[in-house]
Amino acid sequence: MNLETLPLQLRDAIVGLFPPALQWSVHHVLSITVILTVFGLFFAFTTIAERKLLARVQNRLGPNRSGLPWFRQLKLWGLTQPFADAIKAFTKEDVVPAAADKVLHFLAPVLIVAFSLLGFAVLPFGRHLIPVELDAALLYFFAAGAATELAIFMAGWGSRNKYSLLAAMRALAQLISYELPLLLSVVPVVMVCGTLSTKEIALAQGGWTFGVLPHWHVFTPWGLAAFLIFLVATLAESNRSPFDLPEAESELIAGHLTEYSGFKYALFFMAEYFGLTALSGLGVTLFLGGWQAPCAFLEFIPSYLWFMLKLVGMIVFFIWVRGTLLRLRIDQLTRLSWKFLVPLALLNLGNGAFWALTTDWTGPLALARWAISAAIVIVPFVLLGRQLTTGQTTRTYRYAPS
Amino acid sequence: MILALIIIALVILGASAAAMLSRNLIHSALLLVVAWAGIAAFYLWAGAEFVAFAQALIYVGAVSMIVLFAVLLTRQGATAAPVEFDSWRRAVLGLMVAGGVMGVMFGAIMGSPLDGRIASPTPTITVKQLGLLLMGPYAPALLIVGVLLTVALLGAIVIAAVDKSEETP
Numbered sequence: 001m002n003l004e005t006l007p008l009q010l011r012d013a014i015v016g017l018f019p020p021a022l023q024w025s026v027h028h029v030l031s032i033t034v035i036l037t038v039f040g041l042f043f044a045f046t047t048i049a050e051r052k053l054l055a056r057v058q059n060r061l062g063p064n065r066s067g068l069p070w071f072r073q074l075k076l077w078g079l080t081q082p083f084a085d086a087i088k089a090f091t092k093e094d095v096v097p098a099a100a101d102k103v104l105h106f107l108a109p110v111l112i113v114a115f116s117l118l119g120f121a122v123l124p125f126g127r128h129l130i131p132v133e134l135d136a137a138l139l140y141f142f143a144a145g146a147a148t149e150l151a152i153f154m155a156g157w158g159s160r161n162k163y164s165l166l167a168a169m170r171a172l173a174q175l176i177s178y179e180l181p182l183l184l185s186v187v188p189v190v191m192v193c194g195t196l197s198t199k200e201i202a203l204a205q206g207g208w209t210f211g212v213l214p215h216w217h218v219f220t221p222w223g224l225a226a227f228l229i230f231l232v233a234t235l236a237e238s239n240r241s242p243f244d245l246p247e248a249e250s251e252l253i254a255g256h257l258t259e260y261s262g263f264k265y266a267l268f269f270m271a272e273y274f275g276l277t278a279l280s281g282l283g284v285t286l287f288l289g290g291w292q293a294p295c296a297f298l299e300f301i302p303s304y305l306w307f308m309l310k311l312v313g314m315i316v317f318f319i320w321v322r323g324t325l326l327r328l329r330i331d332q333l334t335r336l337s338w339k340f341l342v343p344l345a346l347l348n349l350g351n352g353a354f355w356a357l358t359t360d361w362t363g364p365l366a367l368a369r370w371a372i373s374a375a376i377v378i379v380p381f382v383l384l385g386r387q388l389t390t391g392q393t394t395r396t397y398r399y400a401p402s
Numbered sequence: 403m404i405l406a407l408i409i410i411a412l413v414i415l416g417a418s419a420a421a422m423l424s425r426n427l428i429h430s431a432l433l434l435v436v437a438w439a440g441i442a443a444f445y446l447w448a449g450a451e452f453v454a455f456a457q458a459l460i461y462v463g464a465v466s467m468i469v470l471f472a473v474l475l476t477r478q479g480a481t482a483a484p485v486e487f488d489s490w491r492r493a494v495l496g497l498m499v500a501g502g503v504m505g506v507m508f509g510a511i512m513g514s515p516l517d518g519r520i521a522s523p524t525p526t527i528t529v530k531q532l533g534l535l536l537m538g539p540y541a542p543a544l545l546i547v548g549v550l551l552t553v554a555l556l557g558a559i560v561i562a563a564v565d566k567s568e569e570t571p
Contacts, residue, residue: 104432136529139455143442146463150435153470157428169474172467196529 003302008128031131035120043273044082050319051081057323085266092262097160100259104158109260109267112151116271118144119278124202126291126304137198138190141282142183145237148275149175152256155268159259167255170330171246174236177337178243182233184345185226188352189217189286198282202290212296216289221373222351225381227287229345234283236333238276240318242325243333280314281307288314339388344380351376406447414440427473435466452529 002009011030018026048063055062064078096105121144122137124130134140149172156168190196193204207215217223236243246255254260257268284290288310291303328336351373361369414437421433438461445454536544 134451136452136455139452139459139529143455143458143463146459149463150432150466153467154432157474165474169471172471176467194530 004126005128006302007126007304035131036117039117039120039274039277042277043270044086045079046273046277046315047085047269048079048081049316050322052078053316053319054323057320089263089266094262094264095259097259099160101158101160104154105259106264108151108155108158109264109271111154112148112271113267113274115144115147115151116274116278119275119282122198123278123281123285124199124290125281125307126302129291129304130199133199134197136196138186138196138201141198141278145275145278148271151271155260156256159256161259163253164256164258167246167252167258171239171256173330174243174246174333177334178233178236178341181229181337181341181345182237184342184349185229185233186282186286187349188222188226188355191349191352192217192222192356194356198285198290202285202292205289206292208296214289214292214294216287216292218287218289220355221370221377222348222355223287225344225348225351225377227283229341229348230283230287232336232341234276234279235318235321236337238279239272240276241322242327245327245330245333248327276318277311277315280311280318283314284310335388340384343384344377347376347380403447407444410440410443410447413437414444427477428470431466431469431473434469435462438462438466452532 011027014030015023015027052062062078063081064075066078066081066084067073067075068080096102119141121132122130122134122140152168152171152175156165156171159165189201193201195201195204205214205216209215213219218227235241239246245252247257248255257265260268284307291307293299293301293303293306354376355369355373358365358369417433417436417440421430421437424430424433439458442454442457442462445451445457
């Protein structure tokens with residue numbers, strides 16, 4: 001019994017039960033079902049983990065009451081909370097404004113969930129586990145994500161509410177601003193690996209220096225810079241704090257979701273978490289070595305478990321960020337993207353090109369390669385940061401007691 | 403395979419026809435996006451994976467946003483467009499432009515050697531080969547497009563920029 005190929009053997013066994021004419025369809029329907037189940041459950045437990053962790057950050061207990069239906073004394077630390085939430089969302093009344101564009105109002109949550117799920121198709125979850133192997137997988141990932149902007153517009157415009165529409169425009173401005181650093185941070189990886197296929201990129205990060213230091217992209221100067229830009233852009237793209245101002249539940253009434261209720265509202269949240277998970281999975285694949293184990297002696301653990309472990313690590317990091325940082329204003333948000341992240345990402349593009357051209361530098365030249373690459377990242381970061389913060393004073397709170 | 407092509411063609415034609423007939427400009431724009439997505443599906447059907455994803459990324463993702471923003475920023479309030487007959491001059495000009503575009507397209511399609519075989523669903527040319535072609539023999543075209551887009555971007559900034567001191571709160 002080989003743990004590494006166990007999911008494949010299971011799949012082939014199930015596919016083998018069907019007549020040959022149906023096998024192709026069964027194969028793909030099975031992949032889709034597994035992705036929906038695994039990431040549906042992952043979404044459910046991300047919400048409970050987020051609520052619990054945020055509660056701990058804020059010195060609260062978090063949800064701990066929901067138990068099992070017939071065993072009331074069994075509490076399970078409130079782990080069944082997401083299922084209770086799902087039942088609540090299902091049974092709530094679905095209010096549609098009388099003036100709303102009924103078709104678009106209905107289509108928006110459906111489309112946003114559908115498109116946020118498409119990205120999972122090209123993520124390599126393990127050495128042999130990749131739902132669809134595409135030559136242009138990275139391009140596919142971003143093409144699939146591009147349609148979520150349309151769904152947000154449809155939600156804002158279809159609600160026939162001026163606040164919804166204004167909020168949708170703000171959300172779109174944010175998404176478009178951060179699409180650029182997100183894409184630019186990914187390009188150096190493509191340049192160095194020479195491929196758009198996620199499978200090849202994960203494979204290219206195999207191997208260790210001295211058996212312990214993995215060859216992940218995040219451990220190179222250009223890779224670290226690209227990863228940090230990618231992280232910030234991911235936070236903004238998936239509407240997470242400190243960039244959650246399109247929704248801003250404490251200041252705006254949930255932005256473009258104002259006119260949504262019940263399960264449609266839950267669908268938007270689902271799409272947000274799916275998008276976050278897919279982008280985190282992409283980050284893991286591109287920068288954190290994908291399914292590769294961190295050390296050679298840890299390779300006995302199956303590759304898909306490593307992938308999920310790194311994915312959970314990313315999600316926990318995002319929850320931690322949400323509990324720590326304050327929300328930005330819209331002008332601060334766009335300034336950060338256009339004046340800071342985009343120039344740095346463009347410079348990092350040149351850095352990636354330098355790294356790809358100097359693969360034959362060995363010995364003392366390898367040290368020079370690292371030094372030059374690090375300088376290309378650090379010097380502009382410091383200079384640009386200083387230049388942008390001169391004249392900026394600390395924020396004053398006019399109506400809050402100091 | 404032919405059945406898939408017929409379905410894709412019907413989606414593209416249906417969406418474009420509905421876009422032209424719709425009185426609501428936003429509905430027209432969204433239906434146009436459906437037609438663009440249909441064209442992406444056609445590229446996928448023809449085995450041109452890279453072009454299909456680029457079409458989806460650029461048209462469904464970016465150009466649709468430009469169209470929608472333009473509609474919302476230029477029409478205040480009402481987004482219903484009048485489709486009644488306006489004037490003979492406009493009708494003749496419209497027909498002339500449409501006829502000219504159609505003539506050019508028709509000539510180009512008829513003049514190019516067509517491959518009658520049904521395309522294979524897997525791409526025969528990899529993205530890497532495409533990139534090498536773009537950077538090698540077709541580099542001048544790529545550079546010209548880049549210069550054109552940069553000029554357009556600078557022009558947009560010049561038109562949009564207003565010189566006045568701004569006070570941030």
